[in-house]
Amino acid sequence: MKMDSLPSPLQSGEMIDTQTMSTAISTGAGGNPAPVAAVRHIGKRFPGVVANDDISLDFNAGEIHVLLGENGAGKSTLIGILAGMQQPDAGDILIDGAKVRLGSPRESLDHGIGTVFQHVLLVPSLTVIENLMLGGSWWQKLARSAALARFRELSDLLGVTLDADALVGKLSLGEQQQVEIMRALWRGEKILILDEPTSMLTPQGVKDLGEVMRRLRSKGVALILITHKLAEAYELGDRISVLRLGRSVGAIAPDERRVMTEQQVTDRVIAMMFGAATPTDAAAAELLVGRAEGRRARREVDRSGAPRLRVTQIATAADRGACPLHDVTFDLWPGEVLGVAGIDGNGQKHLAEALAGQRKITSGTVCLDGADITAAAVPVRRQAGIRYVTDERLGEGTVGAFSVATNLLLKEIGSAPFWRRGMTDWTRIHDHAREKIQDHDIRTPSEKTPIGKLSGGNIQKVLLARELANDAGVVIFNKPTYGLDLQNTRLAHERIVESAGHGLGTIVISTDLDELLEVSDRIGVMYQGRLVGIVENGPEVELAIGKLMTGQVSS
C-alpha cells in the first residue's frame, strides 16, 4: 500500500478545514426549494421484518445528507431501493419531482444515482479505465477515447489524480474508492450514495475522501452518506437524518445544523437513535458512544513475573500477496491487553494466524508459559489456551450453512462429551447451544438456525462464546468490532476488557486507533511485516503511533 504523506494528527476534530466548510455550506445548502431526489412514504417488508416503514426523505443538490442508525435500522434497505437493487412495497421515488421506477441497478445509474458500497467491487487485475468501461453494452466496441475523456472530466470533478492505466489491484484502498466513486458517477453525477466509506481507510484516506466529498458538494452533487460514526456525521453532514427500526425518527436540517456545536448535534442524534427519554437511557446512550467514561482507567499490569506469551523473532512465508512477518518479537503478560495498530495489510493477518497455529512459522519461536509451541497445530494450541477470534466471521470463523449449535463447537469436533468414539450426540450439542445462547444473549430463532442468517453482532457473540470458553489463556482478537454497530461494539469492548481482567493475555489487532486507545495497555505497530515499535498507552500517543504506522523511524 502506498502512503505518500503523513496522516494528519489523528484527532478527528482536526480533519475538518473550517474555512472551506463554511463557504461550501453557504454556497451549497442554501435552501434549495425542489429536491433533486426524494423518497415518499417508502415501505419495504421482508418475512418477519419491516425494514422500511413510511420513510420520506429529501436529497438536495449540493448537500451532504447523512443517514445514521444502528444495524437493522433500515439504512441498507433504503440504499438498496435507491440503487435499484430492491423494489419498495409502498411509496414513491421522485427524481427532479417526477415519479420513477428503479427496476434495476442499471436504471438507477441511468437516472444519475451512483452507489459506492462498503467493500470494493472492482476487478483488481484490470486497469482503472478498463474497470470504468465494464458497464458498457456488450454489443458495442470499447470506446477508449470517449472513456478517457469522461475519466478526465470526473478526475477534475473529484479533484484527484489517478493513472488511467494503473492496475486497480496496485492502488491503495483510498484510491480504489476514488475509482469506485468515478464508476458511480460515470453515467451521470446527480446523486452519490456512500455506504460507510471510511471503514476501510487510513486516516489520510479519510481526509482525502472528505476533500472529495466537499468538492462534489460544491459542484452541486447530492451526496448521501451512511455512517456509524457520529464525528463523521458532524464534520461532513449538512443534513442529518436518523433511522430507527425502519422508521425515520428525526432529522437535523441544514439551518439548524449550522448553528449547533458538535456536542449539541451528538446529543440530539443520540436522543433520536436510542429514544433517550429518561436520564438512565441517556446515560446508556452516552456509554454507547464511549464518551461518558472518557478513556478507560488503566489497569496496573504486573510485568515482574514471567510473561504468558513470549514471541521471539518469528517470520512467515509470503503467500498470495499477503504481507509476511519478519522478525517479530514481543512479550505478553497475564492480564495485559496488547493493541496491534497498523494500516491494513502490514502483516497483521499473518501475525494472528501464526499465533493461532493456522500458519507455519518459518523461523523464531513462540513460547506459552515457558513451553515451546512453535510447531504446535491449532487443536494443540487451543488445548493449551490460545484462542483466536477471527475478523472473517463468515469467511473462516463459521460455516454459514451450518447451525449455530454446530458452529459453537466447530473447534471441538470429535471431543467428549459431544462425541463419543466418533459418534455425534446431537441432543447434547443442542443442549449446549441453548445454554450458550442464553448466557451470551445470542439473538437467534433457534439453535438450529444456520448461522449465516444471523446479524454480524450475533455471529460475533457466537465466536466470543466459542473462543472464550474453557480455560482460555491467550486470546487474539482480529478487528473485533469490524462492521458492528455501537451496541455490539460496546459489548465486544466490554468482553475484551473483562477477559483481560480475569488474567488472560489479550492481543487486539485493529485498524481503528480509537478502539485500541480505549482497550489497550500497550500498543504495538505493524509496518511491512515488522512490529516496528510498542508504546505504552497514554495521552498523546496518537502522533507516535501515526509515525510508526507510516514507516517513519521509531520514536
Place this chain on the structure above:
Amino acid sequence: MSIDALPLTQDRTRELLAAIARVAVPILLALAVGGAILLILGKNPLTYYGYVVQRGLLSWGGFQETMTRMAPLLLIAAGLIVAFRAGIWNLGGDGQYLLAAVVTAALAPALIETLPRGLTLLICMIASVAVAAAWSLIPALLKARYGINEIITSLMMSFLGTSFANVLVKLFFRDPATTVPQTRSLEVVDRLPRIFGTNVHSGILIALAVVILVHLMMTRTAFGLRLQIVGANPAAAVHAGLKVGWLTVATFALSAGLIGLAGSVEILGVWGTVRADWNPAYGLLVVPLVFLARFNGIAVIGFALFFSVLMIGGESASRRIGVPQDFVLMLVGLLLVFLALVEYLDHLRRKRAGV
C-alpha cells in the same frame, strides 16, 4: 445440510412441499417433453411409458433386472456422496470403476482354483477397492498439496484409467481360449450368491448397507462432520485446525474405493468377466442422480430405483415401440436441463423471500 438446517416449524410444511416440487417438477417436465418428442416421431408416449413401467417394475423378470442394476448405481452414488459433501468433485468414477472391475475379473478365476468361494469374493472386493483408491491418489495429492482442480485431474485420470483397463485386458489378463479379447470367466456358481432363489445377486444388499452406512457416517459421526466442514468452507476448516490435506486424500480414497466396490460387485455378481472395450459409463450417469437427491444417502435409494426402472424398462420399451435405445439417455438429459432450471427458479424464490 439435512441434519442441520431445518427451518422454523411454521415454514416446515412449505419447505417440505418445495423440496418435493424440486424433485417432482423436473421429472414430470422431462417425461412430458420426452413424450412430446415421441409424439413427433409418431409413437404413443403413453404406450412407451407404459412399457417402461411394465418391464422395469411390474414384470418379475424385469424387476429382478432392475434390482440387479441398482447395486452398482447405489455404490457409485455412495462414493460420490462422500466426495461431493466434502466439496471434492471426483469425476473419475468411470476409470476407478473399470480398473476395479478388471482387477476383480483377473483375480477371481485365479483365486477360486485354490481358495474357497467366500474368501475369493472378499479378496477380490478388497483388492478392487484398494486399486481404485490408489488410482485416485494422484488427483487427491495434487489437490491437497498444490490446490490443483480435481475436476480436471480426476477426469483425466478417468480417461487414462479406462484405457489402462483395456490394455490390461488385452495384454495381460486375456483368456487365450476366446477370440474376443476378454478375461477368464468366473463360473456362475462361484459368483455372488443369489437372494432366495431369485436371479438378483446379493450385491444389492451390500449396496444398500453401504449407502445407509455412508449416510450415517456423514450425519452422525465426527469424521462426517469434518468432511462437510471442509466441503462447505475450507477456510473454516483450516481455522478450526482440521487436517484439510489428509481429509482430502481420505475422502478421495473412500470415494474411489466405493466406486471400485461397485465395479467389483458388478463383475462378481453379473458378468464374471471383463471384455475389452466394455464401459457402462455409470460414473457420470450417477452424478445427476446424486444431485437430485441433494447428496442425501437415503433419498438416493429412491432415485437409483427410478433410474434403474428407466434404464431396464427403457431398453425393452424402445425395442417394442421402435425407437433408438438412446432415447433413455435423452430422457436423462432432459431431466438434467429441467433440474437445473427448477433449481434456478427455487433460488430466485428464496432470494425474493429474503431468506
